[in-house]
Amino acid sequence: MTSKRTPFQQIKQTIQDQKILPAHLISLLPKRWKRVGKVGILNLNPELLPWKREIGEKYLEFLPELKTVAHKVGITTTTTRQPDNEVLAGEPNTVTLHKELGCKFWIDALNLTFSNGNHAERQRMIKNCQEPEQIIDMFACVGNLSLPIAVHNPTVKIIGIEINPDAFMFLEKNIQENQVKEQYQAVLGDNRKLTPKDWANRVLMGYFTIDNVQFKIALASLRQERGGIIHAHGLSSSRKPTDWRPQIQTVIEESFPHLTIKTSNTRTIKTVAPGINHYVNDLEIQTTTSNN
Ligand SMILES: C[S@@+](CC[C@H](N)C(=O)[O-])C[C@H]1O[C@@H](n2cnc3c(N)ncnc32)[C@H](O)[C@@H]1O
Known part of the structure; x- marks a missing residue:
């Protein structure tokens, strides 16, 4: 009886048999994608x-669930976090439907960010938001994260703000596709100008370079007589996990006594990356007069 080989084993074997790569490079083929x-x-x-390109063709051949194989050219650096990817094989149109956690996400996978590594955080947000809340996603x-x-x-109401028109x-298509248009309002533009004040009990800040202006906007968006929770993401070393508390404390002292x-x-x-982690910092903000 022959044991069933994984797609990666078949890709590797074919690349080896067809002498597509010099033998000493075979071990460098990516086992994951x-x-x-x-x-x-x-x-x-x-x-x-x-x-x-030859490598891309082989991955496409043995992964029938894919229509396109691309590769990551460089790191994501722009404000709009558009990844630097290149199509290697298959359909050049990289608009696709990604299904996860009972949600349908239409996305151009080549040009927009969707991290599989954030799956557990999406799950956690669902679990944490069971009440009739008002949520602002400042980086939608x-x-x-918010859909x-x-x-x-x-029972939740969400306002999602996004600066990149693509x-x-x-986002608008996904609101329709998931039939949540009564609950989810999408806003196009800069969250520094368009975030509503005194409305939310929870604010999602899923972005790595948040500045103090945006913390001030996030604090102002919370219901001022009740407070709420800010989930502020960040990238930092494994030795020093992200802690936005000092920055937020400064903004509070300046503007929200x-x-x-x-x-x-x-x-x-x-x-x-080696030694660099993506963190989320959950900050519970309350009013000084609250007894909670
Ligand atoms: C890295 S993506 C993160 C998406 C999602 N929050 C997550 O954590 O998976 C950040 C998004 O924020 C948007 N963005 C960046 N600056 C913004 C701003 N000032 N106002 C609104 N959206 C912004 C980018 O265009 C990008 O789509």
Whole structure:
């Protein structure tokens, strides 16, 4: 009886048999890849780049669930967090439907961010948001973090703000696709100008370079007589996990004397590079007059 080989074993064997790569480079083939809908994204070792298209064709051949194979060219640096990816094989149109946690996300997987490593955080947000809440997602993208909350809790109201018109177009499409338009309002533009004041009991800040202006906006968006929770993401070393408390404390002292930080907890979401982690810092903000 022959044991069933994994797609990766078949890819590797075929590349070896067909002598697509010099033998000493075979071990560098990626065993894992990111998958968003029907788009697979490889992170190729630079030594493999001269053969990137042939490699892409082989991954496509043995991964029938994919319509396109791409690879990650560089790091994501722009404000709109658009990844630097390149199509290697298959359909050049990389718009795809990604299904996760009972949600449907239409996205252009080549040009917009959707991190599989944030899956547990999406789950945690669903679990934490069971009450009839008012939530602002200041960095909504295509609804990555906040859309699942609306899908799983019909009593929440969400305002999602997104500055990139391409991501916003998919956010609007996803609101329709998931039938949450009574609950989810999408806003196109800069959260520094468009975040409502005195409305939310929870604010999602899923972005790595948050500034004090945005913390001030987030604090102002909370219901001023009640406070709420801010989930502020960040990238930092594993030795020094993200802790936004000092920055937020400064903003509170300058502009919100009636607010105080009750608790601040940080959890790791994923490792993004050796020694560098993506964290989320949950900050519970309350009014100084509250007895809670
Ligand atoms: C890295 S993505 C994160 C998406 C999602 N929050 C998550 O954590 O998976 C950040 C998104 O914030 C948007 N963005 C960046 N600056 C913004 C601003 N000032 N106002 C509104 N959206 C902004 C970017 O265009 C991008 O789509």
